[in-house]
Amino acid sequence: MTKVADRETTAQRLLTGSVRRSYDPDIDIDWDAPLVEGKYFAPPATLTLYATPLWDRLTEEQRIELSRQQTVNAVSVGIWFENILNQLLLRMTYEQDPTKRHVHYALTELADECRHMTMFGRLIEALGERPYKQGFVLHNLGRVLPLVLRGPSVWVAALIGEEIFDSIQRATMHDERLQPLVRQVMSIHVIEEARHIRYAREDTVRRLERSPWWVRELSRLVVGAGALLLQTVLARPEMYKRAGLDVREARKAARTNAHARQFRAEGFERLRSFLAEQGLIGGPTRVFWHLAHVHPDGTEVRLLGPST
Ligand SMILES: [Fe+2]
Ligand SMILES: [Fe+2]
Incomplete structure (x- = not known):
């Protein structure tokens, strides 16, 4: 079971950790260093088309371009997500005691x-790209969610975004085949997000302990829908268009890619087991997890089609 300290104790530890190890990307990243010719922007195994027949036909340049587009999309989604999270955090602190370490x-x-968000914006600029815009629904969801999410739902929504990116970013920061600039950005993000994840996880446990059944049901819904939503936006078809690929063919290859499903399921596993332990995967919301190709019980990935 997840061990949870007193709220103020955890917050004090995280504050101490923040003082010891935080970064200022404006200073700590060399934005003027040129990109390295021939290096990938994301590990090939994390790309949605990796290990498909279409991947085999792509030139090295096309594969690298796809990795560039996938990275720009991921950080564009990251900015959208972090903007919503910040609105939620600010609204939360407005209601609470400003002398508490938890609020600090x-x-x-x-x-x-x-x-x-600034770092991701600068990365998109340094890669010579335009950010990916969220569609009508997502853009407006970002306007509504900060007004309606409260309690444990805030933290499970935060965890869905933070932990899924975390698995991709850890693979990126350790891979020497990749662009040094992208690796630097990802390692800063992983270090600072580890504290956010702990904060969100512990407060999820504390709040669920004193929440009525309907709050738990709402959290299940938020986390299941969030998992599906994130899976969908990270495989956005516009990436293939910008990479100069046939969008229909690429979407079909990605949709039936068993390797990509396995990779995503593995990336979800740490979070999935935590949520299952907290009773946040169950009931009708299991359908969201199936649609996201993550088995709600974590036993295996449910394959809907052949990978080749
Ligand atoms: Fe972040
Ligand atoms: Fe975060």
Whole structure:
């Protein structure tokens, strides 16, 4: 079971960690260093088309371009997500005692996310790209969610975004075949997000302990829908268009890619087992997990089609 300390104790530890190890991307990243010719922007095994017959036909340049587009999409989604999270954090602190360490850490996380959004924006610029815009539904969802999400739902929504990116980013920061600039950005993000994840996980446990059944049901719905939504936006068809590929063919290849499903399921596993332990995967919301190709019990990935 997840061990949870007293709220103020956890917050004090996270504040101490933030003082010891935080970064200012404006200073700590060499934005003027040129990109390295021939290096990938994301590990090939994390790309949605990897290990498909279409992948085999792509030239090295096309594969690298796809990795560039997938990275730009991922950080564009990251900015969208962190902007919503910051609105939620600010609204939460408005209601609480400003002398509490718990509130101080919420404000510290908010400041971290401000730097992350700037860092991601600069990365998109440094890669010579335009950000991916969220569609009508997602854009407006981002306007509504900060007004309606409360309690444990805030934290499970935060965890869905933070932990899924975390698995991709850890693979990126350790891979020496990749662009040094992207690796630098990802390692800063992983270090600071580890604190956010702990904060969100522990407060999820604390809040669920004193929540009525309907709050738990709402959290299940938020987390299941969030998992599906994130899977969908990370495989956005516009990436293939910008990479100069046949969008229909690429979407079909990605949709039936058993390797990509396995990779995503593995990336979800740490979060999935935590959520299952907290009773947040179950009932009708299991259908969201199936649609996201993550088995709700974590036993195996449900394959809907052949990979080749
Ligand atoms: Fe962040
Ligand atoms: Fe975060």
